[in-house]
């Protein structure tokens with residue numbers, strides 16, 4: 286069963302009333318990065334390639350078509366007994382952009398990232414709502430203890 290937006294809001298920090306939706310909580314854009322060197326997924330490990338901040342144009346990201354790494358502003362803590370799923374805000378999709386996401390594991394805490402696909406020029410303002418997190422009750426074995434645990438928590442690092 287998916288939980289209500291009010292429940293999700295208890296696990297997203299900070300959350301303004303305008304972010305709380307019936308079934309989830311909208312996440313806002315903090316920053317946009319562009320990958321500039323190759324990463325690697327191997328049998329025994331992984332490496333994330335270098336990424337550079339995209340410059341703001343008069344306080345707005347003006348993005349031509351391409352793939353970007355988008356960082357969310359909110360810290361998410363997936364409670365035990367749950368799994369999180371993130372969806373693009375439909376207005377993003379209606380503007381020919383898509384946000385690709387993965388599973389948000391029970392026990393994960395951090396300010397995560399997503400892959401933004403831009404298929405037509407778009408302007409995104411930092412602080413704009415871009416995605417929606419929903420939480421579903423789930424059985425799980427253990428809790429998340431991977432390399433992204435605690436990412437960007439309590440820092441202004443990008």
Ligand SMILES: O=c1ccn([C@H]2C[C@H](O)[C@@H](COP(=O)(O)OP(=O)(O)OP(=O)(O)O)O2)c(=O)[nH]1
Pocket residue numbers: 371385386387388389390391393396397398399429430431432433
């Ligand atoms: O779109 C998403 C989906 C998940 N996460 C966060 C929450 C999740 O719990 C964590 C790790 O995701 P995953 O387990 O898929 O990553 P991995 O590449 O398998 O990393 P690890 O080896 O650390 O498990 O990243 C995001 O930031 N963005």
